[in-house]
Amino acid sequence: MGKIKRFLTDGNYRLACLAGRGLLNFMSDSRFLQYKYRVVFGKELNLDNPQTFNEKIQWLKIHNRKPEYTTMVDKYEVKKYVSQIIGDQYVIPTLGVWDKFEDIDFQSLPNQFVLKCTHDSGGIVICRDKEQLDYDEARKKITKSLNSNYYWFGREWPYKNVVPRIIAEPFLSDDSGNDLRDYKFFCFNGKVVYCQVISNRRTKESMDFFDIDWNHQNIARLDLLGRPFPYSEETIPCPVCYDEMQYLAEKLAGVNPFMRIDFYVIQDRPFLGEITFYPASGFGKFVPEKWDKILGDMIDLNSVRTQ
Numbered sequence: 001m002g003k004i005k006r007f008l009t010d011g012n013y014r015l016a017c018l019a020g021r022g023l024l025n026f027m028s029d030s031r032f033l034q035y036k037y038r039v040v041f042g043k044e045l046n047l048d049n050p051q052t053f054n055e056k057i058q059w060l061k062i063h064n065r066k067p068e069y070t071t072m073v074d075k076y077e078v079k080k081y082v083s084q085i086i087g088d089q090y091v092i093p094t095l096g097v098w099d100k101f102e103d104i105d106f107q108s109l110p111n112q113f114v115l116k117c118t119h120d121s122g123g124i125v126i127c128r129d130k131e132q133l134d135y136d137e138a139r140k141k142i143t144k145s146l147n148s149n150y151y152w153f154g155r156e157w158p159y160k161n162v163v164p165r166i167i168a169e170p171f172l173s174d175d176s177g178n179d180l181r182d183y184k185f186f187c188f189n190g191k192v193v194y195c196q197v198i199s200n201r202r203t204k205e206s207m208d209f210f211d212i213d214w215n216h217q218n219i220a221r222l223d224l225l226g227r228p229f230p231y232s233e234e235t236i237p238c239p240v241c242y243d244e245m246q247y248l249a250e251k252l253a254g255v256n257p258f259m260r261i262d263f264y265v266i267q268d269r270p271f272l273g274e275i276t277f278y279p280a281s282g283f284g285k286f287v288p289e290k291w292d293k294i295l296g297d298m299i300d301l302n303s304v305r306t307q
Contacts, residue, residue, distance in 0.1 A: 011039040012224075019153050029155040033058045033282075036154070040283045053295035057282030060257065061155055064304045069158035072275045075118040076167050082272055086248050092264075092271050095168040100146065101139045104166065106130065112171035115142060119162035120150035128171065142166060154281035172264055172271075179203075180264045181236070182273060183245060187253035187261060188298040192246045194219075196260075199232050206232040212246070214238040220287040221280070228287050240268040248272075258299050 006013050015036055018024050024032060030047060037045035037058060050059045071077045079091045095113060098104050104115070111130050115138065117123030123145030125138045151160035172180050182198040194217065197208045207229035209217040220228040239245065248270065249261035262273035286292045 015039050016153070020148070022152065025152055029062055029157070032155055033061065036283065041285070050301070051296055052292040053286075053299065054282045054284065054292055056296050056299045056301060057258070057278050059301065060299075060304070061157055061278060061282070063301075064257065065157050069277065070161050073156075073158040073277070074162045075116050075274070076165060077118075078272075078275060082252065082275075086251055086272075090248065090270060090272050092169050092172070095170065097168075098166045099164075101142045101166065104168070106135075109168055110170065114169045114171055116167050116169065117142060117145040118165045118167060119159060120145055120148065120164075126171065154278070154283070156278050156281060158277065172266060174266070180266065183239065183263045183265065183270075184273075184276075184279075185245065185249035185261045185263070186295075187249055187256070187259045189257055189300050189303070190250055190253050190255050192249050192253075193298060195242075195246075197232070197236055199234075199236065204230070204233075206230050208232050208236055210236075210238075214242070218288070219291050222285040222287060226285075239265050239270075241265060241270050245270045255303065257301055257304060 007017060008014075015024075024035075027035065034045045034047070037043075037054075041054070045058055046055055047059055047062070050056045068081070071081050076094065076097055079088075079094065082088075083091055095109055096105060097118075109127075109130070111127075113127050115125040115127070123142060125133075125141060127133045127138075146164045146166070149160065150162075151157065174180055179199075179201050182201075184196040184198065185192045186194040186196065192212055194212075195210045195214075197210065199206045199208075207221055208231050209219040211217055216231075220231070222228055245263050245265075248263070252261050252275065253259040256277075258277070260276040260279055262276065263270040264273055265271075286295075
C-alpha cells in the first residue's frame with residue numbers, strides 16, 4: 001500500500017515509475033522534458049528562451065549533440081579518450097571488462113574493488129571484502145542496470161547508444177580508509193568557475209561549493225526528499241593539486257558551453273572520476289533559488305545556436 005499511495009501522491013515517484021517501465025517512451029524528448037520539469041519545479045520549462053541553469057541544461061540535451069559525447073559518458077571508453085587529451089596517469093586503472101555479470105572473473109579481482117556499469121548512473125557495487133560480498137544482490141543490481149537504458153529516465157542523449165558493459169576498478173580510499181572527497185569542477189564555456197566538493201558519502205554526506213579562489217559559497221542543493229545537503233562539518237582545505245585539477249578540467253571541457261569534470265585525489269595526485277554534461281539531469285534545485293539564474297547566466301548558448 002505504501003508504494004501505491006506514493007505513486008498516487010508523489011509526482012516525481014510516479015514519473016520515475018512510468019519512465020522506468022518504458023511507458024513514456026512515446027513522448028518526444030522536448031515533450032518529456034517539459035512534463036518532467038513541470039512535475040519537479042511546478043512551473044513551465046522555457047525551451048524557446050531558457051534563462052536558468054536547469055532550463056539551459058534541458059535545452060542543451062536537445063540542441064547540443066556531438067557524437068563524441070557518447071564516448072565521454074561511457075565509463076570504459078572515456079578512459080581512452082581522456083588519456084589522449086591529458087595522459088593516462090590521471091585515469092583510474094580498469095581491472096576487467098565484461099558483457100554480463102556471469103562473465104566476471106572474481107578470482108582475478110583483489111579483495112577490494114568496485115563494479116560499475118558503463119552506460120548509466122548508479123549501477124555500482126562497492127566491495128570492501130570479497131568474503132562479505134552478497135553476490136546475489138550484486139548480480140541483481142548489475143543485471144537490472146544492464147537491462148535498462150539510462151537515456152529514457154532524463155533524455156540525456158549521450159547515454160542512448162552506450163554499449164552496456166561492466167568494468168571493475170580498484171577500491172579507492174584515503175590513507176585512513178575513508179571515502180575520498182569528490183571534486184566536481186563546473187566549467188562554463190571552457191573555464192572553471194566553481195568547484196563542488198562531496199564528502200562522507202557513506203556516513204553523513206555533505207556538499208560544499210567553492211569559487212576559483214577557494215572561497216566557500218552560499219550554495220546548496222536539495223536531495224530527492226527536498227532537503228538541502230548540509231555543508232561539511234569540517235573545514236575543507238584547498239587540495240595541493242587544485243591548480244593542476246583546474247588546468248586539466250579546462251583542457252577536457254574545451255569550448256563546450258557547460259561541462260562538469262570530476263576528480264578524486266589520492267596522495268595529492270588527481271584521478272578523473274567522470275565527465276558530466278547534465279548535473280542532476282537538469283532537475284536539481286538550488287538553495288537559495290537565485291543560484292539557478294546566476295549559474296544559468298554563465299552558460300552561453302550562442303556557440304551551439306550558430307553551429
